[in-house]
Amino acid sequence: MTLVTTSRHPTAQEEMRARVLAAELGVPYVPRRGSLDDLDAEAVLVVTRERLVVHTPAGEIFFHPGMARPRVRELERGKPDVMVQAMGLRPGDTVLDCTLGLGSDAIVASFVVGGQGRVVGLEAVPVLAAVVRWGLQNYDPDHDGLRDAMRRIEVVRADHEAYLSTLPAASFDIVYFDPMFREPVMESAHMRPWRALACHQPLSRATIAAACRVARRRVVVKERSGSPVFAELGLTEVVGGRKSRIAYGVLDAAGMGAPA
Template structure:
């Protein structure tokens, strides 16, 4: 990837672009009146654009603009703050002070919910292999302002690491986190989830294997949690107990470990 600024460059945008260039070790390129499409054609790569209101990425083979926004996480968070139950928190049995390892971070919606649940005494680590999603999540979680202080604090607490989750798990210590979580790309797109569908082509296509789950079981103290399409055969193939919800197109599955 390369980094540039919006067409109307200011000193603030220039400083921010160069800061991101340093942070993510990506080359900065002057706009000089050249369009983003021309930059993509010339450098044959994705382009990170630093604008006044947000940072977005224009993929090399796509006209879309990918940017960070907490989307449904804010809706889910409001329900939590209103005292309502949240399926991820209930299924993973997340409590204050627990540790949560999100092996498929994406744009961090579930990690934000986990961070709210475990609070400042807990910890959330998000693993993302894809360069585009890693940059969007890391930059967005550190800078996005939602207007809700508790929500923003939850975002800031998430540690984002660029790595392949299998490699990360193999390096992790045994029983080092309470919950290991997977949310792989669904084999069948959910049409109502426009935000997720827009990044399907950017997400890692690596499937969750028995070997990966074996490492997850070693690393987790309490349980491994899988989120997948309700029709997915991953629950059965990988040995998860599927928690069915009549009104939802996705279900959670769990592997309980604390009694072993």
């Protein structure tokens, strides 16, 4: 069960934001009384003046740009980014990120495609979508390019399987997936609460086929290097992974019959 509440001494505005958010999520709003531990819930979304935090028994979830910050700095210095290379990303491109998570990959993509491009991010878990939407719109990374890239991302709370079926053919240049790995690369403490709430549905060949219909140029899937998932999904071209634990499986539009 998920609940929404506020900090201990909320302003009228915070209380209103919490009520609106609870209504949007279709979950109860509970006026804050004492400790969050007294609320018997799988997740408590706490609205404060500065941020949105999800309290779970496994720890807290809140927005931060994570690796997007050093990756954008490297791009600014002219260094390559393996995801950007795997996507063949260019300014002005449109990207559908089917597994938004905390949005780090989407921020990097948004930075590269710029104001003439477009990045739409899908997140299936409502409470996670709420946190990332809030963060992308409100978190100040103290870096103009990063801030602009974050603000441009369109967050949609949706399951990608359902959403892909609503889109016209060839409507995005790149369709991207970074599903929850079967075995996490690093079981870092800060990822534990996210893993507890995230959608762990594995990608299927049917989802890749749906993505191929929507992608004008490429479908890209992030996985562990050497993962059997690439072959299972029919992704024969793999980019990166020689020195890294991460690799990207790529399907080109030319190879999947979609217009280039």
